[in-house]
Amino acid sequence: MPVIKDAVCSLCGSLCDDITVTVEDNKITKIENACILGHSKFVGMFEHDRIETPMIRKDGELVPVSYEEAIEAAAKILVNSRRILSYGWCSTSCEAVSGAIELAEETGSVIDSTANVCHxxxxxxxxxxxxxxxxxxxxxxxxxxxxxxxxxxxxxxxxxxxxxxxxxxxxxxxxxxxxxxxxxxxxxxxxxxxxxxxxxxxxxxxxxxxxxxxxxxxxxxxxxxxxxxxxxxxxxxxxxxxxxxxxxxxxxxxxxxxxxxxxxxxxxxxxxxxxxxxxxxxxxxxxxMRGHYNVTGFGQVATWETGFPMAIDFARGYPYYNPGETGANDLLVREEPDAAIIAAADPGAHFPQKAVRHLAKIPVIQIDPYANPTTEIADVVIPSAIVGIEAEGTAYRMDAISLRMKKLIDTRFKTDEEIVKDLTAKVRELKRGA
Ligand code: SF4
CATH class of the missing domain: 3.40.228.10 (Dimethylsulfoxide Reductase, domain 2)
Structure with a gap:
């Protein structure tokens, strides 16, 4: 049975990199060194409310579809919208964040991270x-x-x-x-x-x-x-x-x-x-004391790619930044976005009521391994692999030291990085055909 040493715990900003994981039949059966929170992520992932398949909302109900259909539906929403909010991206890899920034630039969106409501x-x-x-x-x-x-x-x-x-x-x-x-x-x-x-x-x-x-x-x-x-x-x-x-x-x-x-x-x-x-x-x-395991990474990647750490507006064709004006909640409370893409975050549970009310009125694309209150208002739901367990990737610890998270088990789910790449490619294809 494979025993993987020095795995990185992708839960909090401490990114403990001394975790020993035992895998049997592609299941994590033993965790050493993790705290109770980390343990619950490694082992509890099998018990959580996982999104089993991509879904599209039809007649008010989310119905299962293929990844290709979900990506096409999401791309159509993005191409047909004028003011898109892209939010979250702090519980995923830097590679996915980089792809999300490219997608935001391609679609003239505002991209913001969970840092806007914490650090x-x-x-x-x-x-x-x-x-x-x-x-x-x-x-x-x-x-x-x-x-x-x-x-x-x-x-x-x-x-x-x-x-x-x-x-x-x-x-x-x-x-x-x-x-x-x-x-x-x-x-x-x-x-x-x-x-x-x-x-x-x-x-x-x-x-x-x-x-x-x-x-x-x-x-x-x-x-x-x-x-x-x-x-x-x-x-x-x-x-x-x-x-x-x-x-x-x-x-x-x-x-x-x-x-x-x-x-x-x-x-x-x-x-x-x-x-x-x-x-x-x-x-x-x-x-x-950063909470989400890669909220520091979002800030790093966004800063080196756009010059700004969060709340970046690409509507002008170049990055513009003014928290208080271009933050996710600022936009939603002003009822400005006409579509949203939410990844690795749950504004449905954590944003003010007025912001959530607006989110419920517009098309929402959700990318997440787990169902959460945002799923209830999403129109396209795309399940993803859990980075640090089912996919490798880079994250930055709270002191801005980068660490490589390992893939521990195989999965049928696409990674956030792959989903964002496919989505960007489909958006470009639709725009070319438009
Ligand atoms: Fe370390 Fe935080 Fe994971 Fe606990 S939850 S093992 S403190 S990274």
């Missing part, structure tokens, strides 16, 4: 202030102060702390957890906060106040800091600033508690400035 604001902040960062390997080997701000890796990235951060042992951090100071800043005492040396509880939406106060103290202006900041007594803020300044190597890991709370991208902008300030005293870096 997108930190991409905006990075454009203004930069993003001083490091690899997770450097952090494992060097960081003696780890800060988790607005994130809860115990539940969202279960192996992060043992592989790369608080609990891991590295070259200069051989004592592991005992040699590191762990700080958690959050609005409630999460399970991650329970493990911290210092838990700083702040008032909801007040992250910017605390970051600004820390910057003032780090820059020698503690006199301007009031007696309480973000609900935290000044003495605690001073102590936290000292911990950061006196570290040998600080990493601030930040989550959606920072990027999606009040002040949004200004929070990321301010964290970046705080990191720059700290670098006058010590070595400091920041990393976003």
């Amino acid at each position: 997108g604001p930190s991409a905006l902040a990075a454009q203004e202030k930069g993003s001083p960062s490091a690899s997770l390997g450097e952090i494992k080997n060097r960081a003696d102060v780890i800060v988790f701000w607005g994130c809860n890796p115990v539940h969202a990235h279960p192996r992060h702390m043992s592989r790369y951060s608080s609990f891991s042992k590295g070259f200069f951090t051989e004592k592991g957890r005992k040699g590191r100071t762990m700080v958690v800043i959050d609005v409630r005492k999460t399970d991650t906060a329970k493990l911290a040396d210092n838990y700083v509880e702040i008032e909801q939406g007040s992250d910017l106040l605390l970051i600004t106060a820390l910057r003032s103290i780090v820059n020698g202006h503690e006199d301007v800091v009031p007696e309480t900041v973000a609900g935290v007594p000044k003495a605690e803020v001073l102590e936290l600033a000292e911990t950061l300044k006196n570290a040998k190597f600080v990493c601030i890991f930040f989550g959606m508690g920072v990027t999606q709370s009040r002040s949004k991208y200004k929070n990321g902008d301010a964290v970046s400035s705080l990191i720059s300030d700290l670098n006058q005293h010590t070595k400091a870096v920041m990393i976003g």
Whole structure:
């Protein structure tokens, strides 16, 4: 029975690359090293609600068709539409993302990723202030102060702390957890906060106040800091600033508690400035705790191909980018798209009601291994192989390190990359014939 070592878990942005997988009769029968979330993806994929066949909606019902028929129907929708939204693409390979960008350019669509509703604001902040960062390997080997701000890796990235951060042992951090100071800043005492040396509880939406106060103290202006900041007594803020300044190597890991709370991208902008300030005293870096396993990869591929990381509008024949105007929700709430292609995402479950209502009115093409609420409003449904299990491909970890995901078992499903290629070819054929 084949035992595959060093497989990559394609679930969260940690992209653990030390998974051992046993395969028997083309089924995964044993997983070693994965956390409970990763395990559920590798083994649970056989139990989930898989889309068994391509489907087209006829008289209100989704009926099974061949891949060729589904691709032709999808291509016809794209060719006959004027304002197409292409959304998702963060739980698939970089190769599929590249193909999706080519298709968006061919059809003059807007292409946006799930980052727009999670870490997108930190991409905006990075454009203004930069993003001083490091690899997770450097952090494992060097960081003696780890800060988790607005994130809860115990539940969202279960192996992060043992592989790369608080609990891991590295070259200069051989004592592991005992040699590191762990700080958690959050609005409630999460399970991650329970493990911290210092838990700083702040008032909801007040992250910017605390970051600004820390910057003032780090820059020698503690006199301007009031007696309480973000609900935290000044003495605690001073102590936290000292911990950061006196570290040998600080990493601030930040989550959606920072990027999606009040002040949004200004929070990321301010964290970046705080990191720059700290670098006058010590070595400091920041990393976003990315959720979807390849949301970082979408940003990388989109940036090198178009110059922009998300919300890219090809309607003018060249890439135009203005989040707030060209984001998926911006367009849907304005009822602008007349068709949508949704891949590896579920706006039907996660978008605001007004956006979903508009999606339900227009032709929707769905590409996904699994049925989800978006399937209920889709007109063409194209099932795909699961990358990292049934197909190989490239993904970027949260620290922007690229990793090659392996194919572990055979499948009858086409890959996202193949589907997008076929769709682009069919669109070109239809346009030539038009
Ligand atoms: Fe998979 Fe994330 Fe768990 Fe690692 S931490 S095994 S990448 S789900």
